Amino acid sequence: MKKVCYLFLGLLTVFLILGGLKSPVVSAKEVALNVTKQVVTPAKSPADQYTDISVEMNFGIPSTAAKGDTTEIKLPDNLKFIENQTFKITNDAGDVIADAVINRDTKTITLTYTDFVEKRSDITGNLKFAVRVDITKQHENTKIPVKLTIDKQTKTVGEFNYVFVPGDLSKEFDKVSWGTKTAEDGSITRTYELRVNATKQAFADAIVTDQLQTDGMEYVPSSVKVYKGVWGEGNDGKLALKNRQLVTDKEVTFAADNKSFTVKLGDVAQADGYLIEYKVRVPYAPASGETFVNYASLDANKTRIDAKRITICISNS
Numbered sequence: 001m002k003k004v005c006y007l008f009l010g011l012l013t014v015f016l017i018l019g020g021l022k023s024p025v026v027s028a029k030e031v032a033l034n035v036t037k038q039v040v041t042p043a044k045s046p047a048d049q050y051t052d053i054s055v056e057m058n059f060g061i062p063s064t065a066a067k068g069d070t071t072e073i074k075l076p077d078n079l080k081f082i083e084n085q086t087f088k089i090t091n092d093a094g095d096v097i098a099d100a101v102i103n104r105d106t107k108t109i110t111l112t113y114t115d116f117v118e119k120r121s122d123i124t125g126n127l128k129f130a131v132r133v134d135i136t137k138q139h140e141n142t143k144i145p146v147k148l149t150i151d152k153q154t155k156t157v158g159e160f161n162y163v164f165v166p167g168d169l170s171k172e173f174d175k176v177s178w179g180t181k182t183a184e185d186g187s188i189t190r191t192y193e194l195r196v197n198a199t200k201q202a203f204a205d206a207i208v209t210d211q212l213q214t215d216g217m218e219y220v221p222s223s224v225k226v227y228k229g230v231w232g233e234g235n236d237g238k239l240a241l242k243n244r245q246l247v248t249d250k251e252v253t254f255a256a257d258n259k260s261f262t263v264k265l266g267d268v269a270q271a272d273g274y275l276i277e278y279k280v281r282v283p284y285a286p287a288s289g290e291t292f293v294n295y296a297s298l299d300a301n302k303t304r305i306d307a308k309r310i311t312i313c314i315s316n317s
Helices: none
Strands: 003-008 013-017 035-042 053-061 070-074 079-081 085-090 097-102 108-113 122-132 142-150 151-162 173-182 187-196 203-212 225-233 240-244 253-254 260-268 275-284 290-299 304-315
Touching: 035 240, 053 142, 097 290, 108 151, 173 304, 187 203, 187 290, 203 275, 240 275, 275 290
Parallel strands: 003 304, 035 151
Antiparallel strands: 013 122, 035 053, 053 122, 070 108, 070 142, 079 122, 085 097, 097 108, 142 151, 173 187, 187 275, 203 260, 203 290, 225 240, 225 275, 253 260, 290 304
């Protein structure tokens, strides 16, 4: 069994320290942050294409900043943001300093300042966000410098070692997880995937069982989907279920307490691969350091073929 601990960093955390008053400035322009300190920390080393890379910077907002001014932070081509996000940057009193937009397509964070910056000077803070390697742009195993472009000026803020992990066709059964979504109330939803028969073997009377082993976790029953296809390596090097089709003739049964479910695949031909996708919800805001365990197994030919366990570790920056 494998235990995988995923570290989830907030995409962007900003803590602002406000100084004295200053005179308003009304011109709209692009503002360059004064970066004073920076740290790049991968969740593991060497990092692969699934590893969260934490980028943290101390910065100052120039005293010339005014309402409507913007700061754009752009990633290099070989890095990417995990997801799009729009939010407000506030201080401890709840005053809105800027509106922030993370755009995965353009690989940018854009800050648009409010009139609050016209009323204060010496605004400093800490900026923290997570990125991953974009494997469509990065093909070699190497040491990757993190080069950020801020107001058209490029600055190297750190580096990390990178090793590409190709799709693994040697597993009869595997389980992966990704894509944590946080709702306004702090509750989270995460996607899981069960992969059956990447090794292209024949199984008789195959049954997949999934079980939530931590209180507070609950399935989203409508999210369970079963796909059939052939496992292979995709164009991006990842394991992919090719020619996949949604199948509806496989029996999915949930336990009365909604803490486990089974999927009866029946007889699996040598060329047949299956993917079972579903979502799990935690209906409250988890505390930093809280863990959630999910266990799954494949039985066939009246024998336990394999089992996998994933532990999700919550880290609130």
